[in-house]
Amino acid sequence: MLDLLIQNCDALVIANGRHEVQTAVDIHINQDTIQAIEPHKPDAPAAKETIKAAGQLAIPGLINTHAHAPMVLFRGLAEDVSILDWFNTYIWPLESNLNEEDVYWGMQLALLEMIEAGVTCVADHYFFMEQAAQAITEAGTRAALGWAVFGSGGQAALDTAAAFTADYQGAADGRITTWMAPHAPYTCDDDFLRAAARIAAGLNVGIHIHAAEEMGQTEASLAKRGITPIQVLEETGILERPTLIAHGCGLLPQDIELLARANQVGIAHAPKTYLKLGMGLTPVAPLREAGIPIGLATDGAGSNNTLDILESMRLLALTQKHEARNPEVMPLSTVLDITFNGSAAVLGMADNLGRLQPGCLADIVLLDLNGSHHQPRHSLLASLVYNSRAGDVQTVVVNGRPLMHNRQHRTLDKTEIIRQVQKNMGRLAQRIPSKRIQVYNP
Amino acid sequence: MLDLLIQNCDALVIANGRHEVQTAVDIHINQDTIQAIEPHKPDAPAAKETIKAAGQLAIPGLINTHAHAPMVLFRGLAEDVSILDWFNTYIWPLESNLNEEDVYWGMQLALLEMIEAGVTCVADHYFFMEQAAQAITEAGTRAALGWAVFGSGGQAALDTAAAFTADYQGAADGRITTWMAPHAPYTCDDDFLRAAARIAAGLNVGIHIHAAEEMGQTEASLAKRGITPIQVLEETGILERPTLIAHGCGLLPQDIELLARANQVGIAHAPKTYLKLGMGLTPVAPLREAGIPIGLATDGAGSNNTLDILESMRLLALTQKHEARNPEVMPLSTVLDITFNGSAAVLGMADNLGRLQPGCLADIVLLDLNGSHHQPRHSLLASLVYNSRAGDVQTVVVNGRPLMHNRQHRTLDKTEIIRQVQKNMGRLAQRIPSKRIQVYNP
Numbered sequence: 001m002l003d004l005l006i007q008n009c010d011a012l013v014i015a016n017g018r019h020e021v022q023t024a025v026d027i028h029i030n031q032d033t034i035q036a037i038e039p040h041k042p043d044a045p046a047a048k049e050t051i052k053a054a055g056q057l058a059i060p061g062l063i064n065t066h067a068h069a070p071m072v073l074f075r076g077l078a079e080d081v082s083i084l085d086w087f088n089t090y091i092w093p094l095e096s097n098l099n100e101e102d103v104y105w106g107m108q109l110a111l112l113e114m115i116e117a118g119v120t121c122v123a124d125h126y127f128f129m130e131q132a133a134q135a136i137t138e139a140g141t142r143a144a145l146g147w148a149v150f151g152s153g154g155q156a157a158l159d160t161a162a163a164f165t166a167d168y169q170g171a172a173d174g175r176i177t178t179w180m181a182p183h184a185p186y187t188c189d190d191d192f193l194r195a196a197a198r199i200a201a202g203l204n205v206g207i208h209i210h211a212a213e214e215m216g217q218t219e220a221s222l223a224k225r226g227i228t229p230i231q232v233l234e235e236t237g238i239l240e241r242p243t244l245i246a247h248g249c250g251l252l253p254q255d256i257e258l259l260a261r262a263n264q265v266g267i268a269h270a271p272k273t274y275l276k277l278g279m280g281l282t283p284v285a286p287l288r289e290a291g292i293p294i295g296l297a298t299d300g301a302g303s304n305n306t307l308d309i310l311e312s313m314r315l316l317a318l319t320q321k322h323e324a325r326n327p328e329v330m331p332l333s334t335v336l337d338i339t340f341n342g343s344a345a346v347l348g349m350a351d352n353l354g355r356l357q358p359g360c361l362a363d364i365v366l367l368d369l370n371g372s373h374h375q376p377r378h379s380l381l382a383s384l385v386y387n388s389r390a391g392d393v394q395t396v397v398v399n400g401r402p403l404m405h406n407r408q409h410r411t412l413d414k415t416e417i418i419r420q421v422q423k424n425m426g427r428l429a430q431r432i433p434s435k436r437i438q439v440y441n442p
Numbered sequence: 443m444l445d446l447l448i449q450n451c452d453a454l455v456i457a458n459g460r461h462e463v464q465t466a467v468d469i470h471i472n473q474d475t476i477q478a479i480e481p482h483k484p485d486a487p488a489a490k491e492t493i494k495a496a497g498q499l500a501i502p503g504l505i506n507t508h509a510h511a512p513m514v515l516f517r518g519l520a521e522d523v524s525i526l527d528w529f530n531t532y533i534w535p536l537e538s539n540l541n542e543e544d545v546y547w548g549m550q551l552a553l554l555e556m557i558e559a560g561v562t563c564v565a566d567h568y569f570f571m572e573q574a575a576q577a578i579t580e581a582g583t584r585a586a587l588g589w590a591v592f593g594s595g596g597q598a599a600l601d602t603a604a605a606f607t608a609d610y611q612g613a614a615d616g617r618i619t620t621w622m623a624p625h626a627p628y629t630c631d632d633d634f635l636r637a638a639a640r641i642a643a644g645l646n647v648g649i650h651i652h653a654a655e656e657m658g659q660t661e662a663s664l665a666k667r668g669i670t671p672i673q674v675l676e677e678t679g680i681l682e683r684p685t686l687i688a689h690g691c692g693l694l695p696q697d698i699e700l701l702a703r704a705n706q707v708g709i710a711h712a713p714k715t716y717l718k719l720g721m722g723l724t725p726v727a728p729l730r731e732a733g734i735p736i737g738l739a740t741d742g743a744g745s746n747n748t749l750d751i752l753e754s755m756r757l758l759a760l761t762q763k764h765e766a767r768n769p770e771v772m773p774l775s776t777v778l779d780i781t782f783n784g785s786a787a788v789l790g791m792a793d794n795l796g797r798l799q800p801g802c803l804a805d806i807v808l809l810d811l812n813g814s815h816h817q818p819r820h821s822l823l824a825s826l827v828y829n830s831r832a833g834d835v836q837t838v839v840v841n842g843r844p845l846m847h848n849r850q851h852r853t854l855d856k857t858e859i860i861r862q863v864q865k866n867m868g869r870l871a872q873r874i875p876s877k878r879i880q881v882y883n884p
Contacts, residue, residue, distance in 0.1 A: 075829075076821030080773040112814040275760035276828075278767040305828035306815050318717035318757075319764075325720040331522040372554040373748050373832070375860050376867045379518030386718075386747035387517075390815070391833030418817050425818045 004029035005047035061120025061363030063343035066268030070106030071300030087440035103128035107135035117390035118365035146181025151188040184210035186442035193236035206242030214279040218250035230255035266346030271315040295343030366395040446471040447489035503562025503805030505785035508710030512548030513742030529882030545570040549577035559832035560807035588623025593630040626652035628884035635678035648684030656721035660692035672697035708788030710739040713757040737785030808837040
């Protein structure tokens with residue numbers, strides 16, 4: 001008896017190293033794992049639950065490699081402002097309003113949005129992460145969580161983060177993994193970064209950090225101390241751990257050489273945020289040429305406004321063609337490789353995530369690509385990249401368990417979550433510039 | 443007795459020259475016109491139809507200022523190829539397959555997609571336009587139609603286009619207006635452009651034309667004849683007529699000066715196509731400074747893949763901030779001004795379209811901005827620009843008539859349209875490079 005059978009769908013699989021659509025298949029799932037993907041048979045094996053999916057496209061669950069998910073609480077409050085004002089006048093004062101309960105409900109709201117958009121896994125970097133972990137546990141999704149710490153927090157902050165990292169590694173039936181998450185080289189001094197790296201080594205975990213977010217930070221680092229933010233990561237031992245770097249729009253060629261020699265590095269790419277904040281773009285092509293994995297991300301909704309990886313995927317394709325002034329770059333095959341394989345590799349999970357294949361974790365999204373905006377269906381791959389919308393997501397399975405089916409949530413109480421978030425809107429929107437969690441001065 | 447009452451919605455209105463949301467209003471509609479927008483009263487006047495819209499946001503119907511709508515038939519068939527190949531190897535061979543019936547069903551499919559995305563008016567530039575007009579008539583939307591002609595078609599093509607332009611001006615109860623639509627300076631010689639301008643003058647209509655689509659075309663024109671494509675439009679008398687120019691990514695500063703002095707010019711801006719084909723971007727800021735209206739567009743689905751003006755709006759904001767590397771440019775107020783007022787002005791309809799205001803045409807879209815991806819609703823304007831999706835569109839009213847209500851079409855038969863389009867997919871996808879409607883060689 002199977003635990004779950006997805007019946008008669010099309011499936012985005014990899015054949016000869018490239019994504020293609022295999023039509024009319026059954027996906028057999030036992031416990032948390034894909035057991036088989038085989039041509040549809042009317043007399044399928046018995047299953048505890050069967051999802052009929054004729055005409056729908058199964059894709060691997062989308063992975064968000066860098067977010068501050070509970071920042072949905074501040075969505076729309078910092079528009080059309082410089083990066084300096086974004087941090088100092090808006091977001092960091094706003095974040096001083098946060099308490100544990102806010103993070104719990106903010107994370108739930110973010111998970112509602114992400115599940116509805118087919119995002120099954122998020123690498124999240126925020127505060128009060130025990131509450132975020134609780135929300136993940138209840139929602140049923142997958143997450144790589146890091147408790148964000150600033151150098152100003154000193155040893156106490158490191159202790160809190162270390163305790164969380166140790167306690168929650170493998171939590172929620174293995175759906176939660178943890179990282180150390182020092183905020184950035186411009187908010188953590190070298191000793192603090194070294195201490196974070198030592199803790200990560202002791203716990204055998206990776207490090208999730210912002211670095212070289214935009215070229216101004218790189219220039220400031222060079223002016224102040226003669227080395228780039230990436231060189232700071234190397235000198236402080238961060239790069240000896242598996243490292244997830246957001247966002248790298250300020251990477252120089254020598255940084256890419258350095259990253260290529262590092263232990264295990266991945267870059268989270270959140271193009272909507274970069275466009276909106278005028279940050280430039282991650283040098284995607286040189287990073288790929290150097291063999292460094294790139295994954296898709298949304299950053300927080302304070303800058304990105306949405307948590308929609310289908311939108312990030314489309315913007316990856318469009319912006320790379322634009323920057324190169326060449327429509328032949330970033331073809332569909334590369335876009336899909338980054339979206340699925342790249343994102344899984346950035347999380348260090350390329351072996352069992354990001355692919356529909358027997359033995360991989362059963363994180364599966366069913367899309368209905370039959371709407372007017374997909375017709376006629378000459379190319380499902382083009383439709384997936386350029387036409388698909390969060391609203392096309394019908395069913396979301398994580399670890400073998402359907403969390404949303406036919407757009408009905410099974411784990412989260414949408415009405416209650418929105419009610420809880422709305423009742424605190426006024427308090428959360430207050431800003432006292434002197435009351436902020438940090439000062440941005442890279 | 444009102445013809446239509448939209449009850450207790452919020453409404454995007456203009457106050458002191460800027461868009462703002464007026465909450466809890468009733469919109470009174472008689473025949474094709476907005477009669478009043480006033481604070482909601484439970485004892486509203488009687489109406490033939492009442493739409494209850496509590497919590498929904500009414501916006502002016504979205505306007506697509508440049509499309510080749512029936513090109514949805516070729517969606518996804520020309521991916522990741524150079525502009526030269528896009529024209530010569532893909533689109534122009536594909537378009538040689540078209541017959542009248544294809545355009546009829548292709549236009550219907552495009553109208554399905556546009557209605558579902560809140561697009562109520564399209565300036566369309568294509569072939570067999572009597573069939574396109576028939577589809578518009580049945581769908582109930584608004585359109586400014588031009589029969590595209592190439593210089594190679596000679597006088598016969600001009601005669602066909604002129605007859606259509608004369609016959610369909612004001613058709614479908616005034617919902618259809620017409621333009622002359624010579625294809626572009628690079629496909630029409632000067633005598634042909636002069637003849638088109640004379641016909642337009644005789645019929646008292648405007649001209650809808652491609653020009654300076656990307657900088658390569660401008661450079662080619664300068665190399666071949668010493669003047670820019672815009673100067674060609676001036677020399678041939680095109681600019682003496684109201685002129686709608688797509689796409690202008692190859693405009694030089696002197697072109698903008700020239701356009702600012704012209705009679706009535708508007709620019710259609712289709713950012714998704716420009717990114718995807720690596721064309722650069724229309725110089726939006728200098729055009730706005732010169733007082734030249736800019737409207738939003740999708741171009742055809744052969745390049746843009748979708749016909750979604752909400753997506754064009756979001757990309758306008760994101761790309762302009764990116765190009766300027768400045769998040770303060772293209773603030774929400776300017777994005778909304780271009781989306782609504784700019785697009786109406788580009789069609790020469792700024793007096794009665796693009797605004798929710800008594801006396802204006804009743805083209806109204808109701809959006810549900812209550813989904814998870816909009817919560818909490820700190821800023822409805824930011825949510826409209828950065829978070830809204832076609833799936834948020836609930837109800838679409840054109841000329842006072844609801845065409846879609848609660849996402850149910852009232853005028854178009856979705857199942858039949860998709861069936862008709864699908865049955866011809868194989869024939870439409872055939873390509874014989876020698877059999878093409880034109881050769882691209884600007």
